[in-house]
Amino acid sequence: MKKSLNILLLLAFAGMALVACGDCCKQSRPKYIFYFIGDGMSFNHVLGTEQYNAVKQGKSEIERLNFSTFETRNFVTNYSTSNPVTDSAAAGTALATGVKTANSYIGVDDRGTELRNLTDVASEEGYMVGLVTNVGINHATPSCFYGHSSDRFGFPKLVDDYIESPVAFIAGSTIMDMKSGPDDPRYEKVTTVQLAERIRKAGIALTLDVEEAAKTEGKRVALVANDKENRHVPYVIDRKGKEVHTLLNHSKAAIEYLSREAKDGFFLMIEGGKLDYAAHEQDAVTTFAEVNEFAQCVDLALAFAAEHPDETLIVVTADHETGGMSLGWDNYEIRMNALIKQRASAIEMTKIVQQMRSEGKRDWNDYKQALSEGFGLWSHVPVRAEDEKLLKDDFYNIFLKYGPMVDGLYNKSEFMVYDAIRILNKAASIDWTSLYHTGMYTPLYAKGVGECRFLECRDQTEIPKTIASLMGGEL
Numbered sequence: 001m002k003k004s005l006n007i008l009l010l011l012a013f014a015g016m017a018l019v020a021c022g023d024c025c026k027q028s029r030p031k032y033i034f035y036f037i038g039d040g041m042s043f044n045h046v047l048g049t050e051q052y053n054a055v056k057q058g059k060s061e062i063e064r065l066n067f068s069t070f071e072t073r074n075f076v077t078n079y080s081t082s083n084p085v086t087d088s089a090a091a092g093t094a095l096a097t098g099v100k101t102a103n104s105y106i107g108v109d110d111r112g113t114e115l116r117n118l119t120d121v122a123s124e125e126g127y128m129v130g131l132v133t134n135v136g137i138n139h140a141t142p143s144c145f146y147g148h149s150s151d152r153f154g155f156p157k158l159v160d161d162y163i164e165s166p167v168a169f170i171a172g173s174t175i176m177d178m179k180s181g182p183d184d185p186r187y188e189k190v191t192t193v194q195l196a197e198r199i200r201k202a203g204i205a206l207t208l209d210v211e212e213a214a215k216t217e218g219k220r221v222a223l224v225a226n227d228k229e230n231r232h233v234p235y236v237i238d239r240k241g242k243e244v245h246t247l248l249n250h251s252k253a254a255i256e257y258l259s260r261e262a263k264d265g266f267f268l269m270i271e272g273g274k275l276d277y278a279a280h281e282q283d284a285v286t287t288f289a290e291v292n293e294f295a296q297c298v299d300l301a302l303a304f305a306a307e308h309p310d311e312t313l314i315v316v317t318a319d320h321e322t323g324g325m326s327l328g329w330d331n332y333e334i335r336m337n338a339l340i341k342q343r344a345s346a347i348e349m350t351k352i353v354q355q356m357r358s359e360g361k362r363d364w365n366d367y368k369q370a371l372s373e374g375f376g377l378w379s380h381v382p383v384r385a386e387d388e389k390l391l392k393d394d395f396y397n398i399f400l401k402y403g404p405m406v407d408g409l410y411n412k413s414e415f416m417v418y419d420a421i422r423i424l425n426k427a428a429s430i431d432w433t434s435l436y437h438t439g440m441y442t443p444l445y446a447k448g449v450g451e452c453r454f455l456e457c458r459d460q461t462e463i464p465k466t467i468a469s470l471m472g473g474e475l
Contacts, residue, residue, distance in 0.1 A: 038271075055336040076460045093107055125471045145167070
């Protein structure tokens with residue numbers, strides 16, 4: 001009798017959960033949709049950030065990032081049609097259109113046929129569209145929400161696609177020109193300045209002023225940190241003062257603009273693009289700092305949702321995993337304390353040592369001191385004799401000879417700096433398997449109107465299809 005009663009109670013609780021989920025999924029469509037994409041962010045990037053934050057703050061237990069506390073959590077596959085390991089173009093296309101494509105393709109299937117994307121659906125259903133990133137506004141991920149190209153490096157064409165799109169607000173670091181792509185005669189040789197002029201001539205308010213972008217009325221807005229040179233905003237860890245152009249500030253501007261201009265609701269995609277850059281360089285602390293700012297942007301959405309609790313949906317995911325980050329390779333331990341004195345990214349340290357070289361400094365002890373100040377080696381983290389020999393060999397055999405550099409895809413590091421980062425990460429019991437992407441699953445988190453629908457997702461193509469369905473349309 002007791003056993004039967006327990007079974008009935010369990011069934012009752014299960015039924016209540018199903019009803020609750022069913023009620024969630026039957027709610028009216030969300031009026032405000034936030035779609036967060038952590039470029040290159042997988043589970044260990046999130047968990048590593050939480051562990052690093054705890055040690056940095058002197059806490060004995062980790063405090064989970066806001067989105068990792070969402071009750072609706074899932075994971076999805078992300079392969080492309082051309083390879084089990086996707087690039088950002090194919091993955092971004094999957095997340096924007098619900099269709100898989102080949103690596104390097106943007107907004108088209110693997111035969112080159114143009115695809116509908118969430119911007120199209122949102123516009124048709126009465127939503128105003130915003131796109132925010134901290135890399136170029138015509139980089140792979142944002143381009144997938146308005147562009148159509150079989151080549152992600154065709155940056156001028158993607159700018160033209162943006163101009164013709166219904167995107168109302170876009171923000172990023174720069175407008176990427178042909179210096180960003182391969183040296184190929186097929187590409188249109190257009191500068192950032194010329195591309196900026198195209199945008200302005202189209203009647204779009206292109207500005208470098210964050211406050212102006214937020215307060216512009218009755219016009220489409222493009223906000224960039226630089227419209228003269230193809231330069232990205234600095235990493236969070238490398239900021240020297242109160243930076244104006246940040247992912248957080250651009251996201252605030254987008255929300256202010258859309259909240260005022262969008263009478264019938266908005267769809268806002270926010271990409272943490274520099275996260276991917278840092279992971280390509282196998283720079284753990286720089287990666288964690290980028291994840292933290294990404295989470296701060298999610299905080300903005302959560303604050304907005306608190307004011308519009310029955311009208312808001314927040315979806316957080318990633319396009320792929322970068323770097324193959326491994327937590328705890330040594331002796332069943334993770335020692336995040338080894339990382340807390342890192343003060344500069346690998347790229348910033350590369351600039352520092354190159355500046356020292358240009359000034360004629362040739363004493364190993366000067367560079368040893370620079371690595372100590374930037375990474376905490378020797379001063380905070382003991383360096384074994386064999387590791388110091390490796391760094392000195394880099395100094396003598398590569399550094400002084402202006403030798404080759406480590407190519408992290410978007411940036412290049414001096415071998416001495418790259419090896420110093422690896423020594424530091426090893427001290428923390430963190431390792432990496434790749435300078436590029438892996439085929440690892442990517443996380444999916446959802447909160448708000450219709451959140452439980454995302455429990456059904458098994459591949460990243462199902463995420464935008466679910467969002468489109470909640471909007472009242474389809475891809």
